[in-house]
Amino acid sequence: MSNTPDTLADTIVTRFPPSPTGYLHVGGARTALFNWLYARHTGGKMVLRIEDTDTARSTQASVDAIFEALEWLGIDWDDGPYYQTQRFDLYKAHIDQLVASGDAYFCTCTAEEIEAMRERAKASGDKPRYDGTCRERNLSPSTDAVVRFKAPLTGTTVVPDTVKGNIVFQNNELDDFIICRSDGTPTYNFVVVVDDITMGINTVIRGDDHVMNTPKQILLYNALGAALPTYAHVPMVLGNDRTRLSKRHGAMSVTAYRDMGFLPQAVLNYLVRLGWSHGDQEFFTVAELIEKFGLDSIGKSAGIFDADKLQALNGDHIQASAAADLVPHLLPFMAAEGYSAEAGPYLEAVIKTLKPRSKTLVEMAQAAHFYYNDPIVYEEKAAKKFLKAAALEPVQLLTEKLKASESFEEKALEQVFTAVMAETGLKLGKIAQPVRVALTGTTVSPGIFEVIAVLGRERVITRLTAALSYIAALPEG
């Protein structure tokens, strides 16, 4: 790993810095996606950085979960993963630098004293913040001292933001925030800046819940003598109650959507459209996104996560996918449904019949069950309505003709049905429904000719014969 900043000034370098305190949720995934798309779009690079300085809450399981989610989404990176806990020496050096330059100082105020300060400020209607007790005391390092950044008391700090324009903060709203805890570990706002500088990050795309941190970070850039990155604070993704996404909003983890039968490209497509637009276009392939994504058409207002729309989009992506490409995604869901299938022409033919009628892979796996399920178990209502005496003659006739038919192509099958209709005088519905129940166990399935063609002669004859026996065994009446 290298700490050399990228020297190619016009190469875009973005980053995705998750903190491993849980799974990757949809909001985080969108942030990763925007950074990734922008890097890919510009031919730049994306850095992955694990922000694990909160050792109490960070877990390896979370790190693994994040990798797993990113991999499923197809989001990769060019540099890293870096772990902040492995960079403490670097942070320490920068803290020393700021202390030496007079931009930071040691503070020995206790938690109680700080608390009292806040109470006093609140009582007098002021902003509760550090009052600068140790600011000019020139204290030396000691075991219980923290290091505070010496923030300017007057003036303004402006955050130049690509999405929101210039955001102006009064410096007297900021206080001397802590950059190094009494246990010697650096704090978030500090490590982010040191990392972004040393990793050569020149484009920071993140949720706008970070805008309040940005002036502090800008002050740090200034003190460290580094050039500011381009900022793009993207509006947040909210739950349907319009508040920050959290546990109570139900499924939030990216992998939960994988497990519910969503395609990664559909999730990506949905997420990118939540806050970014390209005219009226709704459907995008990943390649198209890379080609078209840009910071200029990111919206300004927060968006609400809408599972219905995701599902509709998932249906579109299923429909747009080649059957062969769906195979590896579908197989695990078939296994979960309790039956096994194997990749091959049969599965692909099955998928073709199901693509237009499936919103998720779970639905598809459920709907595909009958193609593999022998013998067919009839749904009670379906059997009662269609597998009765009246169906005996046409189904018998159809079975005979099917046995004799040379071809099992849909065209030929249609002719067979036409012949049966002519001989029995029945309409197609009267014949197709009993056959559908005989072949699938239900009244709902893909087109009857499709089903017969895909199942093939052997299965069809076996199932029709079984249905005939079933009807024959029925008690009179």
Next chain:
RNA sequence: GGUCCCAUCGUCUAGUGGUUUAGGACGCCGGCCUCUCACGCCGGUAACGCGGGUUCGAACCCCGCUGGGAUCACCA
């Protein structure tokens, strides 16, 4: 409460002063297609938060209000 951000159909959005009776998508409701359910197609429902300006003309520009959100740690 302070600070900051935001404001077009229920939701995601197009729209950057006149081409707008405000378009698309999801959802919802009808209809068509039809061997079932879907798909598809056709049609419908539904929005510029309010009040002031600026302008010959405002969804688009300015101000105020209201509403919503974010954030205020020795978390990240």
